[in-house]
Amino acid sequence: FTLMASTNPIDISSSDSELEIEDDEDKITSSLRPLPEWAVKHGTNSRGHARLSQTIPSPSQTQISNLNPSNVSNHAQIKIPRHEPNDNVKASTVVIALDDDPEYFTGNGNIGQPWTVNSRIANGFGTDFEKLTSQQALKRTLPPSLQLSGPSSKPYILIDNVSSNLIRDSHGSSNLLAGPSFSNCQGYIGEHYSRGDSNEIMMYGNTSRILPPTLMHGKSVNHTQIAGPDGHAYRAGVSEERFSVNDERMVYQAALEDLNQPKVEATFPDGLLSVPLLRHQKIALDWMLQRETKSVYCMGGILADDQGLGKTISMIALIQMQKYLESKSKSEDPENHKTVALNLDDDNDNDNYNDNNNDTDELEEVKLKGESDDSKSVPEVSTSARAVSKRRLSAGTLVVCPASILRQWARELEDKVPEESKLSVLIYHGGSRTKDPSEFAKYDVVLTTYSIITNEVPKQPIVDDDEIDEKIGERYGLSSEFSIKKKRKRASHVGMKMKKGKKGIDSSTIDPSAGALAKPAWFRVILDEAQTIKNHRTQVARACCSLRAKRRWCLSGTPIQNAIDDLYSYFRFLKYEPYSVYTAFCHGIKGSIAKDYVKGYKKLQAILKVVMLRRTKATLIDGEPIIKLPPKSVLMSKVDFTAEERDFYTQLEADSRSQFKAYAAAGTVNQNYANILLMLLRLRQACDHPLLVQGFDSDSIRKSDSVGQVSVEMAKSLPREMLINLVNCLEASAICLVCKDPPDDPVVTMCCHVFCYQCVSEHLTGDDNTCPARGCKEQLGADIVFSRSTLRICIADGHNGSLVHPQFENSVILQDEYSSSKIKTVIEILKSKCLLKNSSLESQSAIGCSETSLSSEQTYTETDHSGIRVVKRTTVYSNSLADRPMKAIVFSQWTRMLDLVEHSLRTHSINYRRLDGTMSLAARDRNVKDFNNDPESLISCRLL
Numbered sequence: 001f002t003l004m005a006s007t008n009p010i011d012i013s014s015s016d017s018e019l020e021i022e023d024d025e026d027k028i029t030s031s032l033r034p035l036p037e038w039a040v041k042h043g044t045n046s047r048g049h050a051r052l053s054q055t056i057p058s059p060s061q062t063q064i065s066n067l068n069p070s071n072v073s074n075h076a077q078i079k080i081p082r083h084e085p086n087d088n089v090k091a092s093t094v095v096i097a098l099d100d101d102p103e104y105f106t107g108n109g110n111i112g113q114p115w116t117v118n119s120r121i122a123n124g125f126g127t128d129f130e131k132l133t134s135q136q137a138l139k140r141t142l143p144p145s146l147q148l149s150g151p152s153s154k155p156y157i158l159i160d161n162v163s164s165n166l167i168r169d170s171h172g173s174s175n176l177l178a179g180p181s182f183s184n185c186q187g188y189i190g191e192h193y194s195r196g197d198s199n200e201i202m203m204y205g206n207t208s209r210i211l212p213p214t215l216m217h218g219k220s221v222n223h224t225q226i227a228g229p230d231g232h233a234y235r236a237g238v239s240e241e242r243f244s245v246n247d248e249r250m251v252y253q254a255a256l257e258d259l260n261q262p263k264v265e266a267t268f269p270d271g272l273l274s275v276p277l278l279r280h281q282k283i284a285l286d287w288m289l290q291r292e293t294k295s296v297y298c299m300g301g302i303l304a305d306d307q308g309l310g311k312t313i314s315m316i317a318l319i320q321m322q323k324y325l326e327s328k329s330k331s332e333d334p335e336n337h338k339t340v341a342l343n344l345d346d347d348n349d350n351d352n353y354n355d356n357n358n359d360t361d362e363l364e365e366v367k368l369k370g371e372s373d374d375s376k377s378v379p380e381v382s383t384s385a386r387a388v389s390k391r392r393l394s395a396g397t398l399v400v401c402p403a404s405i406l407r408q409w410a411r412e413l414e415d416k417v418p419e420e421s422k423l424s425v426l427i428y429h430g431g432s433r434t435k436d437p438s439e440f441a442k443y444d445v446v447l448t449t450y451s452i453i454t455n456e457v458p459k460q461p462i463v464d465d466d467e468i469d470e471k472i473g474e475r476y477g478l479s480s481e482f483s484i485k486k487k488r489k490r491a492s493h494v495g496m497k498m499k500k501g502k503k504g505i506d507s508s509t510i511d512p513s514a515g516a517l518a519k520p521a522w523f524r525v526i527l528d529e530a531q532t533i534k535n536h537r538t539q540v541a542r543a544c545c546s547l548r549a550k551r552r553w554c555l556s557g558t559p560i561q562n563a564i565d566d567l568y569s570y571f572r573f574l575k576y577e578p579y580s581v582y583t584a585f586c587h588g589i590k591g592s593i594a595k596d597y598v599k600g601y602k603k604l605q606a607i608l609k610v611v612m613l614r615r616t617k618a619t620l621i622d623g624e625p626i627i628k629l630p631p632k633s634v635l636m637s638k639v640d641f642t643a644e645e646r647d648f649y650t651q652l653e654a655d656s657r658s659q660f661k662a663y664a665a666a667g668t669v670n671q672n673y674a675n676i677l678l679m680l681l682r683l684r685q686a687c688d689h690p691l692l693v694q695g696f697d698s699d700s701i702r703k704s705d706s707v708g709q710v711s712v713e714m715a716k717s718l719p720r721e722m723l724i725n726l727v728n729c730l731e732a733s734a735i736c737l738v739c740k741d742p743p744d745d746p747v748v749t750m751c752c753h754v755f756c757y758q759c760v761s762e763h764l765t766g767d768d769n770t771c772p773a774r775g776c777k778e779q780l781g782a783d784i785v786f787s788r789s790t791l792r793i794c795i796a797d798g799h800n801g802s803l804v805h806p807q808f809e810n811s812v813i814l815q816d817e818y819s820s821s822k823i824k825t826v827i828e829i830l831k832s833k834c835l836l837k838n839s840s841l842e843s844q845s846a847i848g849c850s851e852t853s854l855s856s857e858q859t860y861t862e863t864d865h866s867g868i869r870v871v872k873r874t875t876v877y878s879n880s881l882a883d884r885p886m887k888a889i890v891f892s893q894w895t896r897m898l899d900l901v902e903h904s905l906r907t908h909s910i911n912y913r914r915l916d917g918t919m920s921l922a923a924r925d926r927n928v929k930d931f932n933n934d935p936e937s938l939i940s941c942r943l944l
C-alpha cells in the first residue's frame, strides 16, 4: 500500500453491509455515545442495562437532549495529514469521517494512520477483527432470551481471570500494547464526547483544535514517560479515564516499553530493495537475522512494531538478505555450502515426529534443487545422505495473512523489489489454485490466507489435556517442571504413536485429506496479522501450529488484544520453549502475574524480550523518534439540518419513542431488543441522509449482497419471529463453522448455522448439498441461506412505524439525487481543502516550480562527554505539505451512503475510486492502485 505524502480522512462511517445492528450497538458503547432516555430507562435486561449505564457518562437529561433535533450528532470527521517516509510520496490526504465513529481514533489499525493507505482499510470495518469485536459486544449485551436460539456459540476469545481485568480498556478490548496511541485515543474520546457537541463534521487538519501533547508529532514524546507510573504525562492525554499509580495496565505497559531495544543496524546491500530501509527497519533486520541464525531453538520471533512502521518491508528485506547471503556463501564456498546450508530436515517442528519418519517417504515427492527445471532461488535443501534418504519435499517462505491483504503483500513484493533481484511469488488462493505441493518449490514466496491454512492443514489437538494436568499438578503440589516433563513425555508418546499408528498431531504427510500446503517443510513461515491466531483453541491457530517450518515469524501491531493467553498461541506457533507448553506458560507466566503482578510482568517482559521486537511511532533511537510525522489535526465541522431534514428526524424520533413505549407497555422490550437497536440505527442514518432510513427494495439488497434473489424472496415469506431468530444466530456467532475464522461476508442457513458466504457456497452448488456444520444433515439451497442485510431489511419492512413516516413519502429529501446537508459539507471540504490547493499546485508546476524532496538522510558527527566522536544519521522529512497535492479518503459505515456520496462526487466531477467489502480482491486491488498512482486524479476519494 503506497504512501501518500499526507492524508486527510473524511468519515461517513461505513461497514460492508447495511443496517449493522451490532456495529451500531458496539459503537454506542465504545464511543460513550449518549443514548436516548427511552432506550436507557427501560433497559430492563440486567446485562444490557449494566452496560448501558456504564457507558453513559451523565444521566437522562443529557441523553435526551443529545437526540433532540438541535443536538443530533451529525459528525463528519476529517483527519489531516501525515506523511510517510517514502520518497515516492505523491500527495497529501484528507480523511473525512461521516458518522461519528470514534473507532477511527482508537489507535486500532490503519484507520488511525491515514498515511498508510491500502486495502487493509477496507478490512478495517468489514472483516475479521473488528467484526469479531462488535459481535462479541452484541453477544454480551443481548439478553439471554435472544441468545438461546440457534447453535450454541462459544465465545471466541476466552478471557482468563488473571488477565482480563488487567488489560481491558474501556472498549473491552485490545490496546494493551498500543503505547501512546492508547492514551491518545482515550484522551481524544474523552475530550470529544464529554463536550456533548453534535451535528458536527470532524476534521483532522492543521488547525483549530488544541491537541493534548501526546498527540503532537514532532514533539519528542518520551514513551516511557507517557506510560510511567507517576501518571502526570499520561494525564495530559487522558481526560475521561485516569489511571492510578497502581493501575496494572500502566505497570505492564511500562514494563513492555522499557524493553531494551536492540540498536545494531544490519548492513543491507544495495539493489535488493528499490527503497532504502529506514533505520529502525535495519535494526529489525539485524535482530531477525540474529534470531534466525544464532538462536539454538525458536528460530524466529514476533515483530510487533506499531502499525505502519513497515513490518512487511522488514520481512521482505529478511527474505532478500537470506537469499543474498546464501548465494554469497555458495559462490565463496560451494562444497561447504552443500552440506551446511539450510538443512530443512532440521526442522524444529514436531521434534518427535520428524526423526526417522520413513513411513512418509512413499507419500512425499521430492523437489530438491537441481531436479527442478525451474530452479529459481528455491531454498536449498541439504544434499547430505541423511537428507536424501528422508526425501522430504521442501519449499521457501510461506506468508499467511487475511485475504484482504493478500494482494497488498503481492504488491509490496512487486513494488519494493527491483527487477534485477525479483522474488518469485505464488499467490495460493482461489478455486483454481494448484493441488500439486511440488509447485511451491518453484517460488521464493508463497502467499496464502488463514482460511486456506485452516482448510488444508491438519490441526494440532487442543491443549485442554494440559489444563487437566495443570489442575492435577496444582492439587498435588507438583512443580511446573514436573508438569512440563510430563507434557513432553506425553508429546513424545503421541509422536511414537504417530510414527506407528499414523494418527495424532500433524499427520500432514500421511493424512490424505491434508491439502497441498500441509505437505512441504517450509523454510520460513510468516504469520501476518498474527493476532488472528491469538486464541490457541481455534482451528486456525492449531492449523498454523501444525505447519512444518524451520523459521517462524509472527507479525502484529497489536500482539496482545485481549489477554495474556494471546501470547501462548504465538509461543506455541514459534515453538518457544518452555512456554510453548501450556502448563509451563500457565505456571511460569500467568501464575507469576497472579501472584505478584509487578514481578510477574517484569518476568513477562524478560521472556518477551527474547522473542519480540516492538517499537511504536514514539520510540526514540538515540533520542530521535524513529519516524517523524507531521502533526495530525482534527477539525470538527458542525452540520445543520435543513428544515426538512430536521422535521424528518424529529418525526422519526417521535415514532421510535412511541414504538418503544408500546414495547415497554406490553413488557416485550427484551424480545424487541434487536428492533430497538435498529431504531437507534435509523436515527443515526437519518443524520447522514434521510434516504438511508427508507427500506430498500430487493434490487438494492441484491446490489450489495452475495445471496441471490431466491434468498430474498424466501426471507420475505418467513414469519418475523423467525427472521429475528436468524439475525440473532448470525450476530451471536463469532466464527464460521467451516473455516473457524470470523466470518467474511457472513450468512446464516435456515438451520441456524453461520458461515462465510464463500465457505458455504460450495455446498449450495456442489455435489454435497448438506449443511457443513458438524452433525447437521439439513439439505441446503441458495434459497435458505440469508445475509444479514436481507434479514434486517425484511424485518424492517414488516415493522410499521419506525420507518419513513407517510408525510415524507414523496419528499424531495428521499430522492437519490438529493444531496443531504452532510454530503454537501463533504463536497465543500473536498473542494476547499483539496481542489483549491491542487489547482494552485498545478499552476505552480506550470510555471516551473520543482517538487521538493520529501525526505533525506543526513549524517553529522557529535563529540560526546568522553570526547569520543559519534557519527549520527538522521532522516529529515520535509515539513512542508504545501507543495504536495492533496488526496482524500471518505469513510462511511453504510454502503448505501457511499452510493449517495458517489452520486454527488460525479455531479461535481470529482475523480474518485471506491473500495468496499463487497468488491472482489482484484477489484479492490485495482482501485487501491489507481488511487495511489493515478496522476490524473486531483482527488481520489476511497469510499470504504
Ligand SMILES: Nc1ncnc2c1ncn2[C@@H]1O[C@H](COP(=O)(O)OP(=O)(O)OP(=O)(O)O)[C@@H](O)[C@H]1O
Residues within 6 Å of the ligand: 001, 002, 003, 084, 085, 086, 087, 109, 110, 116, 117, 120, 275, 276, 277, 278, 281, 305, 306, 307, 308, 309, 310, 311, 312, 313, 314, 412, 556, 557
Ligand atoms: N523504507 C521504506 N521506504 C518506503 N516505503 C516504506 C518503507 N517502509 C515502509 N514503507 C511503506 O509504509 C507503508 C506501511 O508499511 P507496512 O504495511 O509494511 O507497515 P506494517 O507495519 O506492516 O503495518 P500493519 O501493522 O498495518 O501491517 C507501506 O506502504 C510501505 O510500503
